[in-house]
Structure formats: C-alpha cells, structure tokens
Amino acid sequence: xxxxxxxxxxxxxxxxxxxxxxxxxxxxxxxxxxxxxxxxxxxxxxxxxxxxxxxxxxxxxxxxxxxxxxxxxxxxxxxxxxxxxxxxxxxxxxxxxxxxxxxxxxxxxxxxxxxxxxxxxxxxxxxxxxxxxxxxxxxxxxxxxxxxxxxxxxxxxxxxxxxxxxxxxxxxxxxxxxxxxxxxxxxxxxxxxxxxxxxxxxxxxxxxxxxxxxxxxxxxxxxxxxxxxxxxxxxxxxxxxxxxxxxxxxxxxxxxxxxxxxxxxxxxxxxxxxxxxxxxxxxxxxxxxxxxxxxxxxxxxxxxxxxxxxxxxxxxxxxxxxxxxxxxxxxxxxxxxxxxxxxxxxxxxxxxxxxxxxxxxxxxxxxxxxxxxxxxxxxxxxxxxxxxxxxxxxxxxxxxxxxxxxxxxxxxxxxxxxxxxxxx
Ligand code: HAM
Numbered sequence: 001x002x003x004x005x006x007x008x009x010x011x012x013x014x015x016x017x018x019x020x021x022x023x024x025x026x027x028x029x030x031x032x033x034x035x036x037x038x039x040x041x042x043x044x045x046x047x048x049x050x051x052x053x054x055x056x057x058x059x060x061x062x063x064x065x066x067x068x069x070x071x072x073x074x075x076x077x078x079x080x081x082x083x084x085x086x087x088x089x090x091x092x093x094x095x096x097x098x099x100x101x102x103x104x105x106x107x108x109x110x111x112x113x114x115x116x117x118x119x120x121x122x123x124x125x126x127x128x129x130x131x132x133x134x135x136x137x138x139x140x141x142x143x144x145x146x147x148x149x150x151x152x153x154x155x156x157x158x159x160x161x162x163x164x165x166x167x168x169x170x171x172x173x174x175x176x177x178x179x180x181x182x183x184x185x186x187x188x189x190x191x192x193x194x195x196x197x198x199x200x201x202x203x204x205x206x207x208x209x210x211x212x213x214x215x216x217x218x219x220x221x222x223x224x225x226x227x228x229x230x231x232x233x234x235x236x237x238x239x240x241x242x243x244x245x246x247x248x249x250x251x252x253x254x255x256x257x258x259x260x261x262x263x264x265x266x267x268x269x270x271x272x273x274x275x276x277x278x279x280x281x282x283x284x285x286x287x288x289x290x291x292x293x294x295x296x297x298x299x300x301x302x303x304x305x306x307x308x309x310x311x312x313x314x315x316x317x318x319x320x321x322x323x324x325x326x327x328x329x330x331x332x333x334x335x336x337x338x339x340x341x342x343x344x345x346x347x348x349x350x351x352x353x354x355x356x357x358x359x360x361x362x363x364x365x366x367x368x369x370x371x372x373x374x375x376x377x378x379x380x381x382x383x384x385x386x387x388x389x390x391x392x393x394x395x396x397x398x399x400x401x402x403x404x405x406x407x408x409x410x411x412x413x414x415x416x417x418x419x420x421x422x423x424x
Contacts, residue, residue: 010115010123012309020325021312022126026108028154029128032147038104038130043087045110049077055086055290057261059201066113080112084129085262085287085303086294092133093296102134108308120278120310129284131303133291138235141266141286141302142242148270148282148304149248155311156320160281162248164268165256166236167285168228176227177203187217207255210277223254232265239266262287266302274317275310282306327357328421330374330400334367334386342385345411353418375400380421383414 007013014022030040049069056062068080081087084107097103108128115121130147132140145162152160167173181203188196192211199206207218228236243250250268258267267285275281284304291299315321329349333342346360359377361370367384374382384396395414398406409417 008123010117012122012124017325018312021315021321022308024322025155025308025311025315026128029106029108029151032150032154033106033130036104036143036147038106038132041088041091041105041107043081043084043091043107043109045081045112046078047081047087047090049079051086051090051294052079052082055089055260055262055294056083060259060261062113062259066115068112068114082113083111083260084109084127084305085131085260085290088129088131088303089290089294089296089301093291093294098133098291098296098299100134102132104130104132106130118278120275120307120313122309126308127305128308129303129305131301133299133301135302136288136300138239138242138266141239141268142246144284144302144304145243145248145268146246148306149246151306152270155315157311157314157318159272159274159314159318160270161272162243162250162268162270163253163256164239164243164250164266165253166225166228166232166266167257167263168224168232168265170264170289172224172228172232173204176222176224179222179227180204180206183221184217190217204257205259207257208259218255221255225252225254236266258283258285262290262293264288268304270306272310272314272317274314278310280307281310281314325357326378326380327359328380329356329358329418330370330377330379330382331358331360332367332370332374332382332384333361333364334370334384335390338385338387338390339364341390342383345414349414349418352415353422356418356422358418371398371400 049067052067053063062082067082070078072078088105088107092098092103106129108126110124110126112124114123117123130144132144168176181199184191184199184203184206188199190213191199192209192214195206195209195211195214206214209215225236256267256269263285265286265288268283269280270282271279272281273279282304284302286300286302288300291297291301331342331346333339342360346358350356350358359379361373371382380401382398382400384398389395393411394408395411396406397409
C-alpha cells in the first residue's frame with residue numbers, strides 16, 4: 001500500500017515528553033477536585049444528537065455548524081460530544097443522582113467541534129470539567145472558582161484573569177434583551193453583518209462580537225447587571241464578597257456572555273493574554289434550568305470546563321512546566337548473564353524506590369553505544385554491569401550530568417543510593 005497516512009486537520013497526537021505534562025496537569029486536577037469531594041464521572045464520547053440540540057441550543061454555533069453528526073446503522077442521529085455538561089446532566093438524570101441530594105462531579109476527556117483550527121483551537125480538544133448539582137447559592141460558585149484558582153496556583157500560572165458576570169433570570173434577560181435591542185437598533189446600519197443578523201435572533205450574542213465597529217457601539221450599550229431583580233443582584237454581590245474573602249481577584253465584565261444557551265445567573269471565564277485570540281482557558285457558569293429541561297426534577301447546577309491544550313500552551317508560555325520523564329537511571333548491561341541479573345535488579349529497585357524512573361538497556365550493544373543511548377534518554381546516571389561487576393555483586397555508577405568520578409556500589413547499597421537521588 002502506498003500514500004500518506006496523516007492525522008485529520010484539527011486532530012492532534014500528544015507525544016512524550018508533552019504527554020508527561022498532560023499527566024501532571026490531570027494528576028493535580030484530580031487531586032484538587034477529589035479532595036474537595038468531587039467524584040469522577042466517565043461519560044460516553046457519543047450521544048443522541050437531540051441531547052445537544054436540547055441543551056446547548058439548536059441555534060447555537062456549536063449545534064448548528066460544529067458538531068460531528070452521523071447516522072449509525074440503526075438510522076439514529078448521533079453526535080460526537082462537543083462538551084461534557086449535557087452528558088453529565090443526562091447521566092445524572094438516568095441514574096437518579098439528583099433526586100434530593102447534592103452531587104459534585106468531574107470529568108475529563110476529548111470533545112469535538114468542527115471549528116477552524118488555529119493556535120489553541122482544535123477540532124478534537126480535551127477538557128477537564130467540574131459540575132455541582134443541587135446547590136443554589138453563591139457558596140458553590142465561589143468554591144468552584146476557588147478550585148480552578150488552586151489549580152493555577154499549583155501549576156504556577158500567573159497570566160490569568162477572572163471575568164465574572166450575571167445573566168440573571170429568564171425575566172431579567174427578557175427585560176435586558178428589550179433594552180439592548182432598542183439601543184442597538186439605533187445603530188443598526190453601523191453594526192457588522194453578523195451582528196445585524198443576530199439582532200433579531202440572538203441579540204445578546206452581539207455582546208461577544210469581535211468586530212471593531214460593533215465594539216465601539218457596545219461601549220454605551222446597557223449593562224445586564226442593571227436589569228437584575230433584587231435577588232439576583234444580591235446573589236451576585238454575595239459572590240463578589242466571597243471572592244474578596246478568598247483573595248481571588250476578578251473583573252466584572254457586563255458583556256461576558258456564553259456561546260451555549262443553558263446558562264442562567266452567574267457566568268465566568270478565566271482568560272489569558274498569552275494565547276492570542278483563543279484567550280479563554282476555563283469557562284463556566286450556572287445552568288439552573290437544564291436538568292428540568294432534559295426531563296429531570298428542577299435542580300440548580302453550576303460548573304466549569306477548562307481546555308487542556310490551552311492550559312498546556314499557557315504553562316509553556318509561563319515557562320512553568322518541569323522537565324518531566326527523564327530517567328534517573330539507565331541500566332547498561334554487557335552480556336547475557338548480566339542482562340538477566342539486571343532485569344531482576346531493575347524490578348526490585350523499581351518496587352523498592354518509589355518514583356524511581358529506571359530504563360533498562362534493550363538490544364545489547366557496546367558499552368559506548370549503550371552510554372550514548374543513556375545520554376540521549378537524558379538519564380541522570382548509568383549503572384553499568386559487566387562480567388566483573390556481576391562476579392562481585394556490584395555495579396559501576398557513571399554520573400552523566402555531574403562532574404563526579406565514577407564509583408563502584410554493592411547491589412545491597414543501590415536502594416539507598418537511588419532513594420537519595422530520587423529525593424534530590
Ligand atoms: P466552553 O466555553 O464551550 O464551555 O468550553 C470550555 C473551555 O474549553 C474553553 O474555555 C476552552 O478553554 C476550551 N475549548 C473550547 N473549544 C475549544 C477548541 N475548539 N479547542 C481547544 N479548546 C477549546 C463548555 O464547554 C461548558 N460545558 C463549560 C461548562 C461546564 N459550563 C458549565 N459547566
């Protein structure tokens with residue numbers, strides 16, 4: 001067979017050592033969320049197309065233009081999931097998770113959207129998401145935001161800003177929409193084409209417009225926060241108070257709207273200046289109507305999802321990713337007898353010394369060739385075992401990254417020697 005085998009545009013391979021950075025982020029996120037009482041939920045990659053149309057919204061860009069939708073062999077319309085919230089709600093309803101109790105869940109994995117690929121925007125991308133159900137107050141909003149902030153702290157990221165807004169209730173939004181349309185109609189001829197079209201369909205999405213002339217008009221547009229009823233006003237104020245108490249800085253952005261229809265009340269986004277146009281690293285908000293809308297009992301809900309690719313790019317831009325994965329030890333072996341013994345020793349050492357990364361030479365080779373492989377693997381030390389060492393139950397330790405004379409070590413002393421090196 002001939003011809004190229006290439007990945008599809010917008011679909012990426014994640015190779016080592018970058019995959020090590022992914023593991024690190026996932027590990028820290030799982031630790032932070034798990035210790036705060038969030039349980040991991042594993043969800044299918046494929047759902048009925050109607051689930052997304054009914055939750056994200058039939059006239060959103062995601063559902064209208066970006067889903068990977070296909071008919072399966074039964075003639076059912078299925079879609080690769082473009083996000084995780086809808087599936088999480090579907091699963092919660094079908095397993096009775098929301099009946100009267102609070103639920104805190106998190107998930108991770110690939111999502112699919114047929115967007116135009118560019119830096120930070122892909123067709124298969126990965127999210128880590130957290131969702132909390134059955135809690136109506138600003139307390140859970142502050143908790144979820146604090147958990148994301150903790151993740152940035154643990155990763156050492158500083159180029160992120162939190163933006164918050166409230167979309168209020170259905171009634172608040174109806175009143176606001178009217179005022180916004182009134183205002184924008186006066187400037188209709190100056191709006192960009194997309195925004196003119198949205199004026200009748202979904203005027204609040206105009207707030208999101210990147211077009212310069214529209215942005216200029218928006219400068220004097222009414223703010224949603226002036227149209228909230230008393231309850232939603234004090235709810236939003238309470239969230240701000242809680243964020244102040246946590247020492248989390250935020251920017252109130254009255255034009256922050258989201259591209260998914262299910263949001264109500266508080267919405268937020270962590271943005272960065274490090275990634276160009278694709279600046280949202282983590283986004284979310286409240287969606288108090290969704291569980292009921294999908295057939296469950298009325299259940300308040302809120303969550304966020306972060307984009308892994310963007311987070312990794314940001315961590316790289318902040319120069320905060322550790323060199324991960326280089327082995328502490330490369331085991332050089334000369335001759336079959338030594339190879340057999342080294343394999344036993346390697347297994348023992350890996351189980352005796354937690355976190356030890358030890359690579360065993362494979363495919364024999366001269367001492368020089370094996371040391372070249374050790375160097376290429378960026379190993380810290382080479383343990384060398386040939387006939388002489390085998391006879392004396394010793395190894396020769398050659399330091400590959402330090403100016404130190406090589407030394408001989410008894411097998412019995414290896415464990416302690418490596419423990420100290422791993423701890424360094
Ligand atoms: P979203 O804003 O559509 O919200 O996506 C969340 C995050 O996923 C974004 O902030 C971004 O970092 C990342 N992301 C989105 N699209 C792409 C893409 N094409 N390529 C790379 N990264 C991308 C949601 O998905 C909601 N389900 C979040 C949520 C959870 N709201 C409540 N709970």
